[in-house]
């Protein structure tokens with residue numbers, strides 16, 4: 677186990693356990709992902725996710741097996757309500773960089789759970805000398821996400837104008853955000 681299990685209280689007073697993900701989470705986690713895909717803030721449709729679902733256990737296994745990869749789960753009374761994942765780039769020249777993905781079940785958004793999970797991830801990364809740069813991508817209309825990431829020390833380092841085209845034909849900017857450890861000599 678890479679991460680100590682913790683418990684937080686969300687803004688509605690619910691107890692939420694935050695812990696490392698495991699293979700047996702696959703079915704529950706898929707339900708959670710399908711819920712937050714409805715927010716249309718991730719460039720993946722529900723039907724595309726369904727096609728990926730048969731490899732979902734292998735997807736989880738990669739985080740368990742990777743020394744510096746991490747899948748964090750938020751759970752309330754046996755129901756998975758969110759995940760944050762960090763995948764380190766496997767290439768030699770990029771292995772000090774990690775890419776973050778996340779989502780909170782649509783019934784649990786705005787309750788501080790994303791912030792709590794992200795703080796736990798950042799603390800873990802800050803104790804890991806192998807990881808120097810974290811980055812992620814967000815839709816420019818993702819107010820909660822952009823706010824959370826800038827609160828956590830991420831800065832906008834790139835913007836692809838109109839990069840995302842929604843099912844209804846709307847173009848949205850893709851915002852690239854990066855957090856670099858202060859110790860890095862750049």
Ligand SMILES: CC(C)(COP(=O)(O)OP(=O)(O)OC[C@H]1O[C@@H](n2cnc3c(N)ncnc32)[C@H](O)[C@@H]1OP(=O)(O)O)[C@@H](O)C(=O)NCCC(=O)NCCS
Nearest residue numbers: 715717778779780785786787788789790791814819820821
């Ligand atoms: C984006 C997401 C991960 C944020 O997690 P969350 O648990 O909902 O966020 P939090 O409750 O921790 O709130 C984060 C910030 O957004 C603010 N916020 C909450 N609701 C908001 C709203 N409706 N509009 C704008 N900001 C809002 C919070 O106040 C907080 O900022 P603060 O700490 O400065 O007050 C989550 O909403 C989500 O899964 N969305 C759909 C999928 C997605 O966007 N994934 C990320 C792709 S990059």
